Amino acid sequence: MKYPSWSEVNVPNDLVHSIKLSGQGYFIDSLVYQLLFFAKRKAVYGYSCGHCDFRWKPERSYEEINSCQKCHSPRIYCNSIQYRFSKQVPQYSKICAWEDIIAQYEINHFTHFGAHPKENYIDVGWDKEGYAYAQIEGGERVNDFSQRVCLLKAFVLCPYLWDNNVIDMSAILYNFNE
Amino acid sequence: MNLSIEYYKRHDEKFIMPTNDGLCFFNEYKRPAFICHTSTNPKTHNICYRCGHKDSLIVLEVFSPHRDAVFQQITHQHIHPDGDILEEMLKFGTLTPVSFGCNEKLDTWLWKFFLFHNRLRRAKSWIKWKEEQEECPEPLDTYNEMTFCAKHYPKVYNEYYGMYQKLISGRKYLLYE
DSSP states (O other): OOOOOTTTTOOOHHHHHHHHHSSSSHHHHHHHIIIISOOOOEEEEEEEEEETTEEESSSSSTTOOOOOOOOOOOOEEEEEOOOSSSSOOOOSSSSSGOOOOOOHHHHHHHHHHHSSSOTEEEEEEEOOOOOOEEEEESOOOOEEEEEHHHHHHHHOGGGGGOSSSSSOOOHHHHHHHH | OOOHHHHHHHOOOOOOOTTTTEEEEEEEEEEEEEEEEEEEEEETOOOTTTTTTOOEEEEEEEEOSSSSSSSEEEEEEEEEEESSSHHHGGGGGSSSEESSSHHHHHHHHHHHHHSOOOOGGGHHHHHHHHHHHHOOOTTTTHHHHHHHHHHHHHHHHHHHHHHHHHTTTTOOTOOEE
């Protein structure tokens, strides 16, 4: 099975190297959300009424707001924007939740290539120096002190996962600094 | 479904209809030059708080890149809903509207729009880094620049992302190929 390279999916090598060196944090989690579970960041607007002080958040971000939902007054203000992920991502901080990540990865592999990955497509272990290493077939080899973070990075650093229309590179690089 | 985009997919017209919360992108000699934003008057005001215009027409605002800020507003005016945005924009020069086939082209265009007059282009480390880079096709070249900026100039990148987030929410004019 032929896996794409980083240049074919338009991902800079500098970014790949930075992900390998990054520590545990929101950046890695957001990559897992976007690449594995296809959860996009969306803006959620908060509106308030200047007449009755009723506050609400419309379900659709492109919905046109003309008046208050309670008193129909035209004096409305948009006062807050929050960026959330569009889907509920299963909690994978516990060991037993790895099944969700592995299952989702296999679904993505089948969707992209039309075939399931090989039986031993995850290579995990410990180096002589005490670092954990992990490599998914077709992806990068990653080293880290924590095996959990190492595995997360290995799942994220598979080039074919970056080849989809859901990826918002500007948002990924913004999360890099968070 | 966005009706204006569906209309342009089926008709080859040389005019652009104004809509509420629309963004239209223009090149000048193949360089990202202007962003045109259209919107209706806020319902909380009877007259435009910016210019005092009383008729409830469509507000047209044009932005261009600026050296000291993310962008600057060139004009704020009101046009009739039956008007033609392309005709209004031709007053600023020989402009061509841009259509995007995918989000990557939009990212590339917005980054070049932001970077054109930005002081980052004159930073010594940026110039030195650009000289060391090999040429590669778009959008990889743009993503390389964005990654370098996010790592070494996070404040500048945050300014770009702030502009990007404000503009992306109003995308009715993205004339997809």
